[in-house]
Amino acid sequence: MQPIDIGDLRLDASNTSKQSALYLAIQDKILNGLWPTNGRLPATRLLAEELRVSRNTVTAVYEQLKAEGYIESRRGAGYFIQWATPDHYLHTNTQGELQRSLPPPSLPDLPLEGKETDQRPPFDAHVRNRPFAPGVPDLVQFPYKKWARSLQCHFQRAILGGQNDIQGNLALRQALSDYLSFSRSVDASPQRIIITVGAQQALYIAINAILEAGEKVMMENPGYAQMRKVLDRSHINVSYLPVDAKTGADISLLDQFDGKAVYLTPSNQYPMGTSLNTNDRMRCIEWAAQKTDGKQARWIIEDDYDSEFQFANRPYPSLQGLATKFHGDAANVIYVGTFSKTLLPAIRVGYMVVPESLVEKCLSVKDAIGGDTAMHIEEVLAEFIAEGDYLRHIRKMRTLYQEKQRVFVEALHEHFGDRIEVISQAAGLHVTFRWQGGLTALEAKAALEEKGVTIRTLEYYCDANTVNEMPDWMQRTLVAGFGNSSLEDIRQGVSILSACFRERT
Numbered sequence: 453m454q455p456i457d458i459g460d461l462r463l464d465a466s467n468t469s470k471q472s473a474l475y476l477a478i479q480d481k482i483l484n485g486l487w488p489t490n491g492r493l494p495a496t497r498l499l500a501e502e503l504r505v506s507r508n509t510v511t512a513v514y515e516q517l518k519a520e521g522y523i524e525s526r527r528g529a530g531y532f533i534q535w536a537t538p539d540h541y542l543h544t545n546t547q548g549e550l551q552r553s554l555p556p557p558s559l560p561d562l563p564l565e566g567k568e569t570d571q572r573p574p575f576d577a578h579v580r581n582r583p584f585a586p587g588v589p590d591l592v593q594f595p596y597k598k599w600a601r602s603l604q605c606h607f608q609r610a611i612l613g614g615q616n617d618i619q620g621n622l623a624l625r626q627a628l629s630d631y632l633s634f635s636r637s638v639d640a641s642p643q644r645i646i647i648t649v650g651a652q653q654a655l656y657i658a659i660n661a662i663l664e665a666g667e668k669v670m671m672e673n674p675g676y677a678q679m680r681k682v683l684d685r686s687h688i689n690v691s692y693l694p695v696d697a698k699t700g701a702d703i704s705l706l707d708q709f710d711g712k713a714v715y716l717t718p719s720n721q722y723p724m725g726t727s728l729n730t731n732d733r734m735r736c737i738e739w740a741a742q743k744t745d746g747k748q749a750r751w752i753i754e755d756d757y758d759s760e761f762q763f764a765n766r767p768y769p770s771l772q773g774l775a776t777k778f779h780g781d782a783a784n785v786i787y788v789g790t791f792s793k794t795l796l797p798a799i800r801v802g803y804m805v806v807p808e809s810l811v812e813k814c815l816s817v818k819d820a821i822g823g824d825t826a827m828h829i830e831e832v833l834a835e836f837i838a839e840g841d842y843l844r845h846i847r848k849m850r851t852l853y854q855e856k857q858r859v860f861v862e863a864l865h866e867h868f869g870d871r872i873e874v875i876s877q878a879a880g881l882h883v884t885f886r887w888q889g890g891l892t893a894l895e896a897k898a899a900l901e902e903k904g905v906t907i908r909t910l911e912y913y914c915d916a917n918t919v920n921e922m923p924d925w926m927q928r929t930l931v932a933g934f935g936n937s938s939l940e941d942i943r944q945g946v947s948i949l950s951a952c953f954r955e956r957t
């Protein structure tokens with residue numbers, strides 16, 4: 453069984469003693485079945501470091517839990533969960549039983565082959581993935597050798613060459629079920645997980661499973677531009693929750709919204725980098741608990757984007773988990789996640805966790821649009837998660853990205869002083885920053901483009917019809933990805949940005 457990740461474990465700050473806060477937090481995870489029986493608890497040193505408590509505190513809590521029969525210690529192997537909460541005390545979370553360095557890739561120097569037309573320039577992987585391009589993880593750090601070995605094994609299994617389960621490989625759903633429950637407090641039995649071709653397909657399925665053409669959805673503005681494409685193609689009317697740089701999405705507007713669904717990125721609002729606090733999460737949950745016209749269900753689509761990479765604070769547990777605590781199976785939350793940022797976008801694997809009542813509907817949408825993930829990849833991924841490699845990789849990348857984010861912000865301060873303000877929280881794979889007066893973001897982007905740096909304007913993430921009403925600072929805000937940039941790339945990129953400002957203002 454994969455070791456338990458510290459995940460979203462948080463200490464209640466109102467508790468005066470760290471020891472009792474930690475005890476209660478772990479007990480809560482165990483009693484809610486989120487930390488599964490037989491799961492290995494995090495090492496005391498690791499937990500102490502992450503939660504910034506002393507190792508003695510952790511050891512004392514483990515010993516107390518052991519004395520009370522929640523956990524046991526196994527010589528030389530660590531502490532393991534012993535307690536099993538009876539099923540009827542749990543919501544639907546049935547813990548599934550687990551069945552169980554290529555050299556750094558060099559990106560092609562030339563544009564990949566493609567049909568050149570006036571409208572569509574040939575795809576150039578070099579440009580799309582270069583420093584400061586948002587949404588690209590570190591392409592060099594992926595464990596290519598390990599994957600190649602595992603893929604080679606599975607690729608020789610003839611049975612995996614045929615048709616796939618439309619819901620996705622069961623071993624992968626089981627491994628994900630455990631991972632999501634202890635990392636994100638998601639209530640996710642394997643029967644309610646659907647494997648998709650990235651989060652993008654999951655969003656398309658979700659919208660088409662719950663809404664009819666002409667119905668309404670609310671989403672954040674600025675927000676995920678790819679979601680707007682899904683809504684447009686599905687003929688859904690969109691209303692907006694404006695996102696403030698400090699206070700995040702204005703959830704109060706939901707109260708007057710008479711549509712059926714809201715799409716949110718609560719962990720790390722994309723691209724502004726705010727997170728939704730517990731009050732706002734509860735407000736969304738209460739909104740969804742009411743029915744439109746007293747009969748039709750309302751839905752929350754939670755895109756748990758970037759939840760794995762929080763650097764300054766402990767991550768909030770998922771909104772889906774919180775909603776399930778209050779409304780059990782009736783919590784109308786569709787939880788969406790992806791491996792595009794934690795592993796590679798090219799793997800094209802994402803997932804959705806839906807209420808049991810929605811599984812068949814979602815599968816019928818997926819069946820109609822096709823697009824199964826390769827079974828070999830699913831097998832490799834299932835093994836990667838179940839054996840604990842996924843968690844190890846996330847931990848390694850979290851440390852690396854934290855350093856990249858720190859260096860990025862430091863370089864901005866060095867070159868611009870307080871003329872530039874970073875508005876995104878210390879999380880994820882990008883930095884969003886703004887300034888007043890001088891160059892517009894569009895001008896800055898064009899100047900950077902000439903010097904080989906790809907960056908996005910905040911405007912790109914806004915509905916075109918709202919751009920004219922945007923406050924001035926939004927037209928002077930850039931979104932820069934640092935995932936696939938080395939520390940040197942970051943320093944150099946910021947220095948180029950600063951040169952562009954000096955030349956043109």
Ligand SMILES: Cc1ncc(COP(=O)(O)O)c(C=O)c1O
Pocket residue numbers: 587649650651652653676717722755757789790791792797801802
């Ligand atoms: C908000 C948001 N959700 C999801 C994704 C991931 O999409 P996919 O899994 O289709 O690559 C992205 C990618 O940038 C994103 O920005």
